[in-house]
């Protein structure tokens with residue numbers, strides 16, 4: 001386990017060749033996620049906006065290409081603010097907002113911690129559940145971070161603004177909280193893992209830019225490793241890492257959150273069609289059609305993927 005906020009792609013590759021390929025998968029297109037930013041294009045072929053991110057482009061001598069925002073140059077940070085409003089949230093604010101969610105769910109405040117100015121004091125006692133709600137309900141409740149960047153509301157290995165490392169017992173992410181609850185309520189390794197899988201299946205996020213999305217996915221995977229090592233004192237087996245990575249590659253996805261499509265896949269393309277007015281001459285007319293790729297998400301209960309836009313439509317019909 002590394003306590004470096006920048007998870008090195010070469011290190012992941014060394015752990016298991018398969019892991020990075022899984023973390024780069026785009027489940028909507030069946031291919032890989034794309035860069036979806038111009039900030040790498042000076043590197044040449046393979047680093048343009050629509051190019052797919054590959055293991056080769058981010059490992060070996062390119063192993064330092066992907067860096068968290070806090071370690072990017074000031075110039076690059078400014079470009080990204082202008083281009084995609086990339087301003088990250090410090091941990092103490094993520095904590096405050098996550099506390100509000102838990103206050104609504106538990107019906108009481110200070111469940112996981114007590115806020116103190118720009119920090120917090122962790123509640124050490126085992127967490128109790130309100131009448132009619134169980135710890136299993138808490139672990140399986142779905143949560144989504146919209147426009148997640150490096151996913152600081154979901155997991156909190158470091159403060160996304162200052163880069164400060166956060167020890168396991170100080171973590172405040174929505175997934176961190178579920179893993180704490182699992183630690184407090186399970187006994188055997190197999191039971192712990194079974195519930196950890198359920199927790200990962202309940203945590204969603206989407207992001208436009210491919211590099212941040214990959215970092216978010218890595219942050220979730222390494223959160224799993226952190227908690228596993230802390231609980232069992234040894235490194236999780238490859239099968240676990242692959243299963244968790246597969247879940248993450250479905251649940252933390254690349255999407256334009258305004259259109260529910262893969263970024264910039266909604267362009268007009270020309271298509272030729274037989275003319276219906278003059279069948280004899282079979283004239284061809286040019287018409288516009290859209291090749292947008294709507295984003296798919298996994299419904300883990302039904303074990304079936306669905307379009308994200310359909311879920312939004314269903315939710316608005318319910319209102």
Ligand SMILES: C[S@@+](CC[C@H](N)C(=O)[O-])C[C@H]1O[C@@H](n2cnc3c(N)ncnc32)[C@H](O)[C@@H]1O
Pocket residue numbers: 084085086087088089145146147148149150151152160206207208209212255256257258
């Ligand atoms: C203000 S940052 C917030 C990131 C993270 N949630 C946080 O609080 O630190 C906004 C993020 O939204 C992403 N973004 C911008 N426009 C988007 C869009 N149309 N769809 C999805 N993500 C978008 C940016 O790439 C950036 O990472």
